[in-house]
Amino acid sequence: MKSTIITIGDEILIGQILDTNSRYISQALNTLGVVVAERTSIGDNREQIIQTLDRALTSSDIVIITGGLGPTKDDITKHTLTQYFGSELYYNEQIGEAVRTLLAKRGIEFNDLNRGQAMVPRCCTVLNNAHGTAPGMWFERDGKVVISLPGVPFEMVHLMEDEVLPRLREQFTLKSIVHRTMITAGIAESILAQRIAQWEEALPSVLHLAYLPAPNVVRLRLSAYEVEKEEAAQLIDTQFELLRAIIPEAIVGFEGATVEEAVHRWMIEHNKTLSVSESCTGGAIASKFTAMAGASAYFQCGVVSYSNDAKCDILGVNPDSIAKYGAVSEQVAIEMALGACRAGHSHYAISTTGIAGPTGGSVEKPVGTVWIGIATPEKCFAVCKNCGTDRGQIIQRATAYAIKLLYDSL
């Protein structure tokens, strides 16, 4: 079963907003067992809407459209669809009353524009929008379905969950789509691909492998389309088990479980505590941990010691070490990690000191050089890593590498 997602709105085409609706709908349809063949974003333009819809209906059974249902003049989706399906608008009393009640709750008077929102095409099934003033619409033609939803994300999500997904499940016989993603760290994509080439070669034809590289992390996704769910899941598990024997040191976890989540769980389970001291990563490591609910159980403190004074005053780094080895050095990384443990009274600590650029590099220590320190109850050490050339990338890579280094030391 194939589908196309069409998001309508000039704000998408000019990059004013990020199109999160497409992602949510993609995930929801995949979970349901519907393949998303294409996603298209177009403007609030009559001809473009008609052309795109024509094309979508030749290749897909299900078309989901979001956007262009507001009360104002720039929104033309409803009128265009009414015309496309050769229908006409009428005032739907029930929607009118629902909108009036919703607005009254917010102290807003019902006006002509709201009245316009209760006008719907005769040929569609109205999908009740409990969270907004624009109803959803469900059209059918030749066994194919076109669904129009408002573009406001939370209204769209509620309509999908309450109205669209249950109806699709009822109307179509759907097989499952199964995706599972293994997270590896510390091996470059090209090296990884070489090491697992034989395994990849021998994959059952029903499984599709994809590589998703990110700084210091490569995710391996196995997908099976339109299959029996349990069977496919088992097949994937078997293949991942085989992979575990080939790259045992590189497997960090599975999606849903990032490295920081693994550390998070370990700290809570083992009743240990963590502090971090960051220079070049500037708070990125601390915010990764503190973004997770329950972090206060183990996360003691983070110090973003950007200045040398802060390194010495707060973390107790010896000013002589900075003078002798430089702020970006093994010695300072170690002293920062020990200092974080001390300052936070914690069992474990991570430290980073490096050159995020674009300036500050030298021949011996080019931009991208990062020393990462790890302190555990048993030892304290530091590792030097070249984290690339772009400031954002350097921060991301150093963050990922540092957390992985701690994880390996637990």
Added chain:
Amino acid sequence: MKSTIITIGDEILIGQILDTNSRYISQALNTLGVVVAERTSIGDNREQIIQTLDRALTSSDIVIITGGLGPTKDDITKHTLTQYFGSELYYNEQIGEAVRTLLAKRGIEFNDLNRGQAMVPRCCTVLNNAHGTAPGMWFERDGKVVISLPGVPFEMVHLMEDEVLPRLREQFTLKSIVHRTMITAGIAESILAQRIAQWEEALPSVLHLAYLPAPNVVRLRLSAYEVEKEEAAQLIDTQFELLRAIIPEAIVGFEGATVEEAVHRWMIEHNKTLSVSESCTGGAIASKFTAMAGASAYFQCGVVSYSNDAKCDILGVNPDSIAKYGAVSEQVAIEMALGACRAGHSHYAISTTGIAGPTGGSVEKPVGTVWIGIATPEKCFAVCKNCGTDRGQIIQRATAYAIKLLYDSL
């Protein structure tokens, strides 16, 4: 001048990743004066790539494609484009050496897969990728341009800025596109539309108005396509001034530079320094500032004082204040801000202490309660803000609000 953006990757169609590339490219093209007529996301599928490209070339002068250029088997964009343009691949020594050097810096050996990345079609102009192993490619046909870029966001951004945008500027005579967005708050979209109906009616035909509703906020965007920049900007300013007379109480501001960028510039220009102490935001504020190149000129230190001990030991918060008022209180926020100034020897400081949830809330201090402290050379104060119900949202909102509060105090 019209363009189409095509993003390739099954990970987009199944919703595994958010397509941020499309948004960045949309913004960049708009700034350049190129209209984005359509954005399409498709899978790593040969027929689909060819069909989509065919279609894009009938309606657009410029087509930008991202994704599918990795070294692994699932990536087929380069082979498909080579065939599409009737060309053949050859080994480009220069790219090969650049990739070898880049990998050597990271301690990775150059293998056959990397060799494959240095194979490029004869008919294209190679765009040098200084930050990754997949080069960009620039094809031309009948005066139209097709550009293929890697899907890794930061590599794509560097290629756009260093290679693509300068070439487009050189090759095409481009007029400007001007968007300006006024932010209103407190008036429902339908009421707002009614109040400004006459103004909207009288807008010059070159200006297009769009309404962008969000909870409690409606953004009004005026756009002018393919115009003289100064003239259009002036026209929009005049219209917004007229609007100010109609809805004076509702105008919150204009969309533009981020607040942290404004603070960043101010600190550098005024030679002042900043430190932050964060509890519930957990490093998010520090990482916003340190993500910007040049932050080391003013950013002294950040302390993520998650534990009460860290608040007292590092920031000098009085334990009696915590005992008497609680860690989430005006008094502690003020002491944290003052402590951050002291610890970082800085002129300004931000502090946050709140309940990010999902647990830890109470009747008096529900989840979402955040005290934000600001210290300046003249004063120190704290403000309480309810930042919502979801942990991620609370961290984001508190971060945004805290930076705005500092900005207002400069």
